Amino acid sequence: MRKKQGILIVLDGLGDRPNPELGGKTPLESAATPNMDYLASKGMCGNTYPIAPGIRVGTDVGHLHLFGYDSSEIYSGRGPLEAYSAGMKMMPGDVAFRGNFATIDDDYTVIDRRAGRIRKGTKELAESLNGMILDDGTRVDVKELTEHRVAVVLHGEDLSDKVTCTDPGTAAEGSRLIVPSPLDDSRSAERTADNLWEFTQRSYNILCDHPVNKARNEEGLHSANTIITRGAGLDRYMPTLKDLYGLRAACVAGDATVGGIAELAGMDYFTDESFTGSFDTNLTGKALLTVRLVNEQNYDWVVLHVKATDLAGHDNIPIVKKEMIEKIDTAIGLILQKVDLNSCYITITADHSTPCEARDHTGDGVPTIIAGGDVRRDGVTSAGESQFMAGSLNNLTANDIFMIQMDLIGFTEKVGS
Structure with missing residues (x-):
């Protein structure tokens, strides 16, 4: 033709x-x-x-x-696509998530799912979390994307994408973050859910004290003090x-x-x-x-x-x-x-x-x-x-x-x- x-x-x-x-x-x-x-x-x-x-x-x-x-x-989940978009490399067995920088209060109630659609400072925020080593030795890689969006990858042994994530959903301001849970009876799913929640809690403590967020607070802007996740997936x-x-x-x-x-x-x-x-x-x-x-x-x-x-x-x-x-x-x-x-x-x-x-x-x-x-x-x-x-x-x-x-x-x- x-x-x-x-x-x-x-x-x-x-x-x-x-x-x-x-x-x-x-x-x-x-x-x-x-x-x-x-x-x-x-x-x-x-x-x-x-x-x-x-x-x-x-x-x-x-x-x-x-x-x-x-x-x-x-398609195995949004996470791997976000990781690829961020230029991150995934190995077999890694689990990736899409995420948002978001604003929560001390009770983990969502105030703004996009932290006021933050643009400036996301690279510095992501770098403060990138490479975190969790209690079981799993490493977490974090990379900023467009505006409030971010990619998160768990590198470790015996991980699974069969987990619920922390994001309560679109227009869900006023709801609390979801505590991750396994979607099957495997030990790998249970371990991944625990890892994701540990990452969420530790990230909150780090981001609350980050200079980018302190400056945002002084300007009356929403603090990007957490990453809410969804779209768990393996590479395909x-x-x-x-x-x-x-x-x-x-x-x-x-x-x-x-x-x-x-x-x-x-x-x-x-x-x-x-x-x-x-x-x-x-x-x-x-x-x-x-x-x-x-x-x-x-x-x-x-x-x-x-x-x-x-x-x-x-x-x-x-x-x-x-x-x-x-x-x-x-x-x-x-x-x-x-x-x-x-x-x-x-x-x-x-x-x-x-x-x-x-x-x-x-x-x-x-x-x-x-x-x-x-x-x-x-x-x-x-x-x-x-x-x-x-x-x-x-x-x-x-x-x-x-x-x-x-x-x-x-x-x-x-x-x-």
Whole structure:
């Protein structure tokens, strides 16, 4: 087949539900999106699912499926993906966790799960815990990620990922940390649960007295005095997109977790200090870099990721989510000025829905567009969850959307002769 190029724009947590603050519309429906509307008119649209209708997924699983993988075959937990994203090496038997710097009180009650979305000082905080040796000789490695996020790896003998973690859950301020417990009857799970709780308690004592937190307290900011953990997992092999399809791919992102997943998939990861995982990310810079990777470096497939839409959903700020979508639409306009849809397809989708009022990921379908010069058109002319109900992509999955892209750009094999 002839080869073309493709751009996948992932608006993290884009999907939403009708919101009273927006007159009963979703943030996408209420936003002014002339460029997304144009792309909708140039292709196929629908509300698609990361795995299946009603199945909630995390950012990690959502992106694995967007990149064409089956999480049931390769996913063992968010922890290993975070560890890889942080540049940490795991050995067989190591157990990794994703974590947040968070704020708790003396009773281990959660005040803020993200320590005020701390940015500065996380490297110093992580270094103060990195290399901790627990009572049974297990070593704990800690490495900072984007903003409040952190990776934790336990290195030792006879460890297990079959444990509960300490995080009480999204929007769970006011709840106490969960004391880890084994999920099976093995001695290794019991030992790992004990190790995780020892690490949590010792970390609290160290972080409370850390100069970074003393300075934050003086400024009236939340102290990052603990690490709450979830997503325990062991390392597992993952073939690359180059291995599977012969695809030369790149990813532009400010979120280290997404970048790490992209690297595991064999993509070249491009980032910049101005590409944050928050509302102040440099959308213009991301868009222009995406164009260069397509036009000048001739990548077959380029992924552009934006995290801020997900943050707005988690924080229940629909107006901010709407405004962020409008800023993203402007950046998409820059791409349209410099990319020929006759030779480069553009897909817009999300890893999952994060409705503002839910403040968490849900199993709702995510708004999706596949546009290009020769893409079949289904008659939808504006972007929005309700508008896309009339589209041709409804009820497909993220894996389906991936394979459609691969077929369009010419990287699939014919079945049979």
